[in-house]
Amino acid sequence: MDAIVTTPEPFSGADLAADVSPLGHALGSPAGLASFCDLADLVGSPRPDSISALRDFVGRFHERLLKPVELPAIRDAYFHVERGEVRGLIALDCGLAKRYGHSAFSEASRHVGRIQLRRLRPMRDRTVQRYLAAVEAGEATGWHVVVYALLLGAFSMPLRQGLVHYAIRTELSLLESAACGMRVSAREMEALSEECLPPIESAVAGTLPAFSPILA
Numbered sequence: 001m002d003a004i005v006t007t008p009e010p011f012s013g014a015d016l017a018a019d020v021s022p023l024g025h026a027l028g029s030p031a032g033l034a035s036f037c038d039l040a041d042l043v044g045s046p047r048p049d050s051i052s053a054l055r056d057f058v059g060r061f062h063e064r065l066l067k068p069v070e071l072p073a074i075r076d077a078y079f080h081v082e083r084g085e086v087r088g089l090i091a092l093d094c095g096l097a098k099r100y101g102h103s104a105f106s107e108a109s110r111h112v113g114r115i116q117l118r119r120l121r122p123m124r125d126r127t128v129q130r131y132l133a134a135v136e137a138g139e140a141t142g143w144h145v146v147v148y149a150l151l152l153g154a155f156s157m158p159l160r161q162g163l164v165h166y167a168i169r170t171e172l173s174l175l176e177s178a179a180c181g182m183r184v185s186a187r188e189m190e191a192l193s194e195e196c197l198p199p200i201e202s203a204v205a206g207t208l209p210a211f212s213p214i215l216a
Contacts, residue, residue: 081153
């Protein structure tokens with residue numbers, strides 16, 4: 001794998017809260033078009049060309065990737081970070097390769113994750129540094145969801161809040177990306193955005209029950 005650039009960039013908990021899902025925005029750019037199409041293929045949806053197709057795309061993303069793969073991955077990675085279980089974190093990272101596959105979308109995930117991970121280089125946290133070393137050595141990929149969990153743990157942000165924030169920002173940014181070039185009114189976009197909220201609340205509740213494991 002390519003070596004991570006060593007130039008550190010400032011990073012803080014406020015940055016994380018403001019930009020938890022740059023992947024969706026990247027997919028909306030011209031350079032990200034192939035990645036977006038791969039994401040649609042990954043969730044079994046054609047590229048949206050109407051309001052109904054847009055609704056179907058986001059629904060499939062929610063049911064086939066966000067709910068069964070990404071939210072549980074963030075949860076499990078977060079617990080590994082809390083316990084300082086770097087080997088478990090690396091194993092989880094490697095396991096995600098089977099779910100994301102090999103495509104332009106997986107490359108986008110890897111790229112975004114590594115950009116965020118690079119910004120953690122100045123931190124002295126042992127888990128952060130060992131995971132960073134594993135990515136640089138090619139022992140881990142640096143998927144965006146794993147790095148997001150690492151960020152949550154590094155800045156001691158609540159997991160439930162982080163899951164909700166990730167899900168909302170991801171689905172809304174995907175809506176915006178998918179709607180590019182379509183005639184979607186502000187009212188229609190607002191209605192679609194509101195439709196995303198109840199399924200997200202349910203998905204987070206299922207991912208993180210009220211009584212979470214007590215960490216040693």
